Amino acid sequence: MKRDLDALMEARGLDAFVVSGPIYGNPSLIYLLNGAAVTQGIVVKKRGEPPVFIHSPLERDEAAASGLPLVNIARYRFTEILRETGDRLKATVELYRRIFADLGVRGEVGFYGMADQGQAYLLLSALAEALPEIRVRGEYDGALLDVARATKDADEVAQIREVARRTAEVVEETMAFLRRHRVKDDTLLTDDGTPLTVGQVKGYIYQLLARQGLESPEGFIFAIGRDAGVPHSRGRPDDPIRLGQTIVYDLFPKLAKGYYFDLTRTFCLGYAPPEVEKVYQDVAECLDAVVAEVRVGVEARRLQQVACAFFARRGYPTVAEHPETEVGFTHLIGHGLGLAIHEEPVFTDVPSNIRTLQPGHVFTVEPGLYDPSSGYGVRLEDVLWIDETGEVHNLTPLPKELVVEM
Numbered sequence: 001m002k003r004d005l006d007a008l009m010e011a012r013g014l015d016a017f018v019v020s021g022p023i024y025g026n027p028s029l030i031y032l033l034n035g036a037a038v039t040q041g042i043v044v045k046k047r048g049e050p051p052v053f054i055h056s057p058l059e060r061d062e063a064a065a066s067g068l069p070l071v072n073i074a075r076y077r078f079t080e081i082l083r084e085t086g087d088r089l090k091a092t093v094e095l096y097r098r099i100f101a102d103l104g105v106r107g108e109v110g111f112y113g114m115a116d117q118g119q120a121y122l123l124l125s126a127l128a129e130a131l132p133e134i135r136v137r138g139e140y141d142g143a144l145l146d147v148a149r150a151t152k153d154a155d156e157v158a159q160i161r162e163v164a165r166r167t168a169e170v171v172e173e174t175m176a177f178l179r180r181h182r183v184k185d186d187t188l189l190t191d192d193g194t195p196l197t198v199g200q201v202k203g204y205i206y207q208l209l210a211r212q213g214l215e216s217p218e219g220f221i222f223a224i225g226r227d228a229g230v231p232h233s234r235g236r237p238d239d240p241i242r243l244g245q246t247i248v249y250d251l252f253p254k255l256a257k258g259y260y261f262d263l264t265r266t267f268c269l270g271y272a273p274p275e276v277e278k279v280y281q282d283v284a285e286c287l288d289a290v291v292a293e294v295r296v297g298v299e300a301r302r303l304q305q306v307a308c309a310f311f312a313r314r315g316y317p318t319v320a321e322h323p324e325t326e327v328g329f330t331h332l333i334g335h336g337l338g339l340a341i342h343e344e345p346v347f348t349d350v351p352s353n354i355r356t357l358q359p360g361h362v363f364t365v366e367p368g369l370y371d372p373s374s375g376y377g378v379r380l381e382d383v384l385w386i387d388e389t390g391e392v393h394n395l396t397p398l399p400k401e402l403v404v405e406m
């Protein structure tokens with residue numbers, strides 16, 4: 001949580017940190033700016049002091065919505081520096097020198113945010129060489145802002161709940177849309193008598209998302225039959241919608257400059273083959289078994305171990321025994337969720353993963369079983385939150401139902 005930033009900085013020996021770049025796709029900057037509707041910026045935080053937002057003069061009103069102390073970047077005369085140096089890298093180094101001098105930044109300084117990897121390397125190398133009063137620091141795993149963002153307070157969870165509510169409504173309206181179509185020879189038909197396709201359904205889903213004020217920058221999954229058996233297949237647009245085939249419907253939308261939700265349901269229209277009924281029951285029971293393990297202090301990797309052991313006992317291949325498998329349980333049991341669709345905590349079952357579940361963690365639990373050669377895939381996904389008292393809450397306001405009656 002944000003209240004932990006100073007303690008996290010002290011534990012890492014950081015005197016200050018910088019977060020910079022465009023706002024889009026930059027969850028750490030969104031986090032510090034409290035959702036302010038800007039396009040880019042630089043945030044500098046010294047340990048023991050509030051963050052300072054260095055913003056464009058074009059966005060001064062939007063910048064004020066961050067609630068942070070503000071500095072107009074025009075103060076540092078970047079255009080004049082660029083004109084004098086004729087070199088953008090040198091000019092950017094001089095810009096940071098002026099910013100750090102103005103704000104009294106010295107010592108160990110961490111750098112975060114979004115930039116092209118090569119540009120970031122050149123800039124940080126140039127800063128380390130040109131500014132002897134600072135020591136450039138980076139982190140690769142368990143970075144400061146990733147750890148801070150991993151635990152959510154009640155206000156953040158309220159925003160996630162709102163996205164959850166809207167996402168569930170999109171799923172329910174999608175089901176209603178499918179049920180409205182007539183069926184001939186086990187195929188859903190449009191008004192002109194042609195087969196309803198995955199592409200047409202996805203077009204309708206995009207309309208539903210827009211009506212709910214949700215963005216889907218990474219798309220979503222609506223895959224049927226064989227494609228449902230490939231976990232991240234988005235579905236082929238020309239595939240017809242047929243009865244009795246598994247449909248994996250995975251939505252992961254967000255509010256503008258806000259929090260994501262992630263919800264997966266698998267269903268069959270009209271009826272489900274017996275093999276699918278069994279697989280669905282196994283996945284549903286695995287989800288329950290994993291959720292039963294969730295409590296403060298449990299190693300995150302334990303959830304992956306529980307899922308793999310459960311499915312192995314039921315006779316399915318898993319990534320624990322067969323890392324290369326493309327059938328059975330082929331992926332991680334879940335991921336942290338927040339301002340990024342995938343964030344801390346991480347559930348990889350490796351000895352170096354010493355993360356434990358903590359109050360404030362919000363994460364998915366999404367077991368699945370897949371067999372594309374048999375024409376099916378089944379995945380179910382709920383989102384859990386551990387509150388400050390250690391109580392576990394399911395944030396997914398949608399029941400699970402294999403067969404959707406037509």
